[in-house]
Amino acid sequence: MRSNTIDVQPVNAAVGVEIAGLDLSEPLTPPALATVKSALAEHGVVFFRDQALTENQHIALARQFGDINVNRFFSHAEGYPEIALVVKEPHQTRNIGGGWHTDHSYDHVPALGSMLYAREIPPLGGDTLFASMYAAYDALSDGLKQTLEGLRGVHSSRHVFGVKRGDLEGRIGNYEAATQDATHPVVIVHPESGKKALYVNPGFTIGFDGWTADESRPLLEYLYKHAARPEFTYRFQWRAGSLAFWDNRSTWHYALNDYQGERRLLHRIMIEGCALG
Numbered sequence: 011m012r013s014n015t016i017d018v019q020p021v022n023a024a025v026g027v028e029i030a031g032l033d034l035s036e037p038l039t040p041p042a043l044a045t046v047k048s049a050l051a052e053h054g055v056v057f058f059r060d061q062a063l064t065e066n067q068h069i070a071l072a073r074q075f076g077d078i079n080v081n082r083f084f085s086h087a088e089g090y091p092e093i094a095l096v097v098k099e100p101h102q103t104r105n106i107g108g109g110w111h112t113d114h115s116y117d118h119v120p121a122l123g124s125m126l127y128a129r130e131i132p133p134l135g136g137d138t139l140f141a142s143m144y145a146a147y148d149a150l151s152d153g154l155k156q157t158l159e160g161l162r163g164v165h166s167s168r169h170v171f172g173v174k175r176g177d178l179e180g181r182i183g184n185y186e187a188a189t190q191d192a193t194h195p196v197v198i199v200h201p202e203s204g205k206k207a208l209y210v211n212p213g214f215t216i217g218f219d220g221w222t223a224d225e226s227r228p229l230l231e232y233l234y235k236h237a238a239r240p241e242f243t244y245r246f247q248w249r250a251g252s253l254a255f256w257d258n259r260s261t262w263h264y265a266l267n268d269y270q271g272e273r274r275l276l277h278r279i280m281i282e283g284c285a286l287g
């Protein structure tokens with residue numbers, strides 16, 4: 011523990027809190043662990059600053075929140091298959107995660123959350139946007155909420171990880187493993203907070219179960235535009251040593267790609283989740 015006081019401050023009205031007073035390199039006390047879990051469930055993302063974590067400490071931190079889900083497609087830190095590399099070198103033009111999405115929604119049991127730790131951050135740019143799917147759901151009309159209640163979304167990794175994509179090669183691979191589609195309710199009840207959240211995302215949702223792609227597209231596009239409204243979002247500026255831990259059931263995120271010619275390196279660990287219904 012860095013101090014006896016854990017300070018939890020919302021960073022904006024819709025999504026995210028910053029937590030100060032914890033040294034994440036040490037095991038969290040039961041009350042500290044409970045505080046982080048509850049803030050994550052309620053606010054969707056928890057941010058920490060000025061942490062110094064080895065790979066083993068990052069893994070030990072993640073394990074306090076659940077089992078680790080090893081990503082099938084990302085390259086990993088040498089000797090640590092649990093740690094996916096989110097990297098862009100100065101000569102590379104595409105980044106990883108450069109569009110609104112939620113991680114692993116294409117899995118039958120989607121990951122609870124992603125713990126992203128910043129090792130090298132460009133002097134300017136490379137921020138990440140987060141959006142609250144609680145806020146997006148709450149702001150829908152009662153009529154649309156009712157329509158969505160009965161629907162299931164079809165999520166896929168095929169179109170993202172099943173195709174070779176230019177200079178992502180070397181960072182993303184194992185294309186032949188992108189075979190799985192999964193369906194989940196379009197409106198989920200969050201397993202910890204009990205709140206309702208919109209659970210479709212532009213990265214991986216390809217339609218509504220039982221609807222054609224053409225039938226699905228207009229409603230999905232409406233929901234995507236609605237959910238990305240600025241008042242549901244927050245823009246996080248990284249520094250080396252920052253850690254963001256987000257809940258994939260209640261948020262989207264979007265890594266901005268505005269730092270051409272600079273290096274950005276983060277380490278990501280995924281925590282296993284539960285079936286969403």
Ligand code: SIN
Binds near residue numbers: 124
């Ligand atoms: C991701 O999409 O998991 C990466 C987000 C980021 O690099 O900020």
